[in-house]
Amino acid sequence: MKKLMIDANALEGTITIPGDKSITHRAIMFAAIAKGTTKIEGFLYAEDCISTMNIFRDLGVQIDEEPDGSVIVHGKGIDGLTAPQKALDAGNSGTTMRLLAGLFTGFPFKTKIIGDDSLSKRPMNRVMLPLRQMGASISGSDGSEFAPLYIQPVDHLNAIEYDMPVASAQVKSSILLAGLSAEGTTVIHEKERSRDHTEKMLKNFGVDLRVEDRDIYLKGGQTLTASDITIPADISSAAFFIVAALLVKGSKLNMPNVGLNPTRAGIIEVLKDMGANIEINLHEGGLSGDLTVHWSNLKATEFGGDIIPTLIDEIPIIALAATQAEGKTIIRNAEELKVKETDRIKATTQELNKMGANIEETEDGMIITGPTPLHAAEVDSYGDHRIGMMLQVAALLVKEGTVQLAHPEAVNISFPSFFDDLAALSK
Numbered sequence: 001m002k003k004l005m006i007d008a009n010a011l012e013g014t015i016t017i018p019g020d021k022s023i024t025h026r027a028i029m030f031a032a033i034a035k036g037t038t039k040i041e042g043f044l045y046a047e048d049c050i051s052t053m054n055i056f057r058d059l060g061v062q063i064d065e066e067p068d069g070s071v072i073v074h075g076k077g078i079d080g081l082t083a084p085q086k087a088l089d090a091g092n093s094g095t096t097m098r099l100l101a102g103l104f105t106g107f108p109f110k111t112k113i114i115g116d117d118s119l120s121k122r123p124m125n126r127v128m129l130p131l132r133q134m135g136a137s138i139s140g141s142d143g144s145e146f147a148p149l150y151i152q153p154v155d156h157l158n159a160i161e162y163d164m165p166v167a168s169a170q171v172k173s174s175i176l177l178a179g180l181s182a183e184g185t186t187v188i189h190e191k192e193r194s195r196d197h198t199e200k201m202l203k204n205f206g207v208d209l210r211v212e213d214r215d216i217y218l219k220g221g222q223t224l225t226a227s228d229i230t231i232p233a234d235i236s237s238a239a240f241f242i243v244a245a246l247l248v249k250g251s252k253l254n255m256p257n258v259g260l261n262p263t264r265a266g267i268i269e270v271l272k273d274m275g276a277n278i279e280i281n282l283h284e285g286g287l288s289g290d291l292t293v294h295w296s297n298l299k300a301t302e303f304g305g306d307i308i309p310t311l312i313d314e315i316p317i318i319a320l321a322a323t324q325a326e327g328k329t330i331i332r333n334a335e336e337l338k339v340k341e342t343d344r345i346k347a348t349t350q351e352l353n354k355m356g357a358n359i360e361e362t363e364d365g366m367i368i369t370g371p372t373p374l375h376a377a378e379v380d381s382y383g384d385h386r387i388g389m390m391l392q393v394a395a396l397l398v399k400e401g402t403v404q405l406a407h408p409e410a411v412n413i414s415f416p417s418f419f420d421d422l423a424a425l426s427k
């Protein structure tokens with residue numbers, strides 16, 4: 001149990017948000033299978049990304065952690081990795097397990113990927129089914145779709161043309177990584193565009209990959225060439241400070257160099273729609289920028305459809321913002337939240353309602369009626385980093401009493417300095 005900070009004073013100053021988790025995972029993966037040495041700056045030192053880093057060390061890749069926080073990966077080429085001596089541990093990370101399931105199907109040795117209790121309950125058929133269509137030998141525990149995943153080498157993988165049944169960058173990326181070892185051109189069709197870090201980064205590593213509208217084409221048998229990377233701050237982590245600044249009276253917070261890839265930045269659009277005062281100084285290329293967020297009066301909104309994949313990880317913190325907004329906020333088409341690190345619709349609804357919010361759980365989202373004052377309660381992250389951080393932001397609005405959080409250590413998955421950074425700001 002952790003006693004959370006309550007009744008915050010205005011949050012003022014500049015906060016450096018840690019590196020993007022999705023990009024950090026891919027940076028390690030692509031650098032490891034590239035030929036040559038890649039320097040990664042802005043690396044996210046958090047449990048999920050360390051799981052990915054350790055897996056590649058288990059596959060014989062030398063990865064140096066420099067005193068300045070950068071990471072040097074001595075890539076061995078896609079055919080240069082060596083058979084691991086043990087099961088490869090993805091920890092809590094769905095991105096690690098699903099992307100590597102695709103990559104490993106092309107390897108000439110067998111692999112076993114394990115995960116923690118939460119990850120071992122998350123659906124893996126979404127990657128195993130298309131990978132099997134490509135000829136992969138991959139199975140879950142005791143014939144189920146759940147981890148541990150067992151991958152056996154096969155003589156041949158064939159490219160497929162795949163219509164994505166869910167909007168998922170993890171599934172898309174898993175198929176593309178298998179496609180690197182497949183014969184022919186892998187084609188993926190997305191109904192709704194999910195985050196495109198894999199496509200962008202593979203191109204930076206010299207891969208010939210074509211994106212036409214919502215179709216992606218990747219020729220098999222290509223090699224990756226080392227390419228230095230600078231990772232921007234994670235908008236999914238910035239989201240907690242953005243909403244904190246919007247809600248805590250008198251706040252004004254600067255966040256430099258936040259990743260604003262349009263496939264990730266839906267939260268900004270929704271919050272602006274709610275009346276948020278967020279200034280953006282967009283950097284060249286349009287993929288990152290500096291944010292200044294001012295305390296604002298918010299009003300309710302409705303969203304669903306295409307925008308959902310661009311803000312999927314931010315819905316719990318947007319729901320908190322909606323509890324303080326005037327009117328009824330309706331979130332639709334967000335059923336994917338049920339299969340995240342925890343059922344985030346249920347966790348958000350239950351925990352915020354314990355604090356006095358008025359949230360109704362629906363089949364595919366939430367209906368939030370605001371504004372409601374929040375009061376002290378005992379709450380639980382359920383081991384989910386984003387639920388834990390959202391609840392700490394909620395506690396900032398509680399005027400008196402004690403807010404206790406069970407499983408606070410979950411924040412280490414993506415933002416180990418979260419509690420300290422917040423405490424430093426509100427002094």
Ligand code: S3P
Binds near residue numbers: 171194
């Ligand atoms: C991620 C994709 C998303 C997101 C997750 C990270 C990625 O998951 O929720 O936090 O890095 O590709 P899905 O692919 O399941 O939508």
